[in-house]
Amino acid sequence: MEMKITRTKMFLAGKWLDREQTIDVRNPQDNSLITTVPAASKEDMLNAIEEAKEGFNIAAAMPVHERISILNKAADYIEANHEKYATTIAREGSKTIREARKEASRCIQTLRISAEEARRINGETIPFDQMPGSEDRVGYYYRFPIGIIAAITPFNDPLNLVAHKVGPAIASGNAIIVKPATVTPLSAILLAEAFEAAGLPEKVLTVITGRGSEIGDVLVTHPDVRMISFTGGLEAGLEISKKAGLKKLGMELGSNSPAIVLDDADLDEAVESIVSGAFWAAGQNCLGVQRVYIQKNIFNTFKEKFISRTEQYSIGDKLSEFTDMGPLINEKEAIRVEGIVNEAVGLGAKVLCGGKRNGAFYLPTVLTDVPSDCTVAKEEIFGPVVSLFPVDDLEEAIKKSNSVNFGLQAGIFTSDLNKAFSAIGKMDVGGIMINDSSDYRIDGMPFGGVKGSGLGREGVKFSIHEMTEPKVVCFKLPKAL
Secondary structure, eight states: OOOOHHHHHHHHTTTTOOSEEEEEEETTTTTEEEEEEOOOHHHHHHHHHHHHHHHHHHHHHHHHHHHHHHHHHHHHHHHHHHHHHHHHHHHHHHHHHHHHHHHHHHHHHHHHHHHHHHHOOOOEEEOOGGGOOOOEEEEEEEEEEOOOEEOOOOSTTTTHHHHHHHHHHHHHEEEEEEEOOOOOOHHHHHHHHHHHTTTTTSSSEEEOOOOOOHHHHHHHTTTTEEEEESSOOOOHHHHHHHHHHHSSSEEOOOEEEEEEETTTHHHOHHHHHHHHHHHHHGGGGTEOOOOOOOHHHHHHHHHHHHHHHHTTTTBSSSSTTTTTTTTOOSSSHHHHHHHHHHHHHHHOOOEOOOEETTTTTTTEEESSOTTTTHHHHHHHOOSSSEEEEEEHHHHHHHHTTTTTTTEEEEEEOOOOOOHHHHHHHOOSSSEEETTSSOOOOOOOOBBBEETEESSSSSHHHHHHTTEEEEEEEEOOOOOOO
């Protein structure tokens, strides 16, 4: 008997809508069909923007205590349905069930932080009498919401990265339209379900599903959209910035993150941390470790420990409690990663372990002798591939770490505080983790990078700052009688 596939609706301005044209959502593990979602049209997006204009007026007028209550109730809803959210993340994407549970828990945390930060959108008094002739003026500034936020989100964190845009937008009184990744829309739709259950007024939130070629430009270029919050690749970010016009841009555009291991480091701790940082979510992680610079006198020891730990990784069924790594998001991506590794090998790189593909699965791969001019050394691979490089000292490691057009986060392993602070001052990154891999993040910290890694900062408090503007209020006092 053939299993009937249930169609999933999109959430347009508070209404659950279907469309005749649909997009298949498939499990990358076996390409099985999970469900279909509507393929929204240009007219749907224009309608969503019109509704969001009214939604913004509703959101801006919402008392702070109501925003706090809605955000906390949405977090409660996800907490009560935690396994449902985790299973959806794991089925539609690349994460194992253990990785997906962590993402669902982080989403809850993101929404609760958003609720807390909603009460801290403050201004300051301004001493106008600092200017001669302004002794009779007093005033202040406060922050106000900017309007409609466009959120374009990737497949690799299909729930929490959406929450990092939706939570701050609602906390700060904005309306938001989410265009999730075409291949992983279900987690974002479930987030909308949580906000509906929490009592969010209609028109404040839209989660619209469709192909970027059909609806993306409408969202990006529309003059009523006041900010674009985009997480994705550098090329797509550059295209959006060219098309957007005069509006705010917040962009996290990936990286080629380095880790430095000095000879005074705890090698076992460094190996464990970097292996996890390199292969989490099958390496499809903007913070994932891609380059490791190791002092020469410990290079061979580190290499042997690293290969041994990598080869212990369990690859297979995402829903198994014992699986460490699942497939890439689809076979096309696995073939792309395979091609990048083959290019490096053709230029002289050596595969120490891994380097094999089976459908959408690509084994955790460790390279050495990687030439500096090949793709894997310069660009973001977004796959489970890490390269090991010997270096003489910290200065050489920093110079090589800074040599690419990315600077999101980095890690350094050392027991020497002076060396740690030297790296802190000299590395061109948005965040540096001491005795941790580049893959460490909490949802309350500022998150973003320099160079090709993007513009602005996420992290709830910092996203709220991006989604609001200061308004100055000045009173000229009457002359004393």
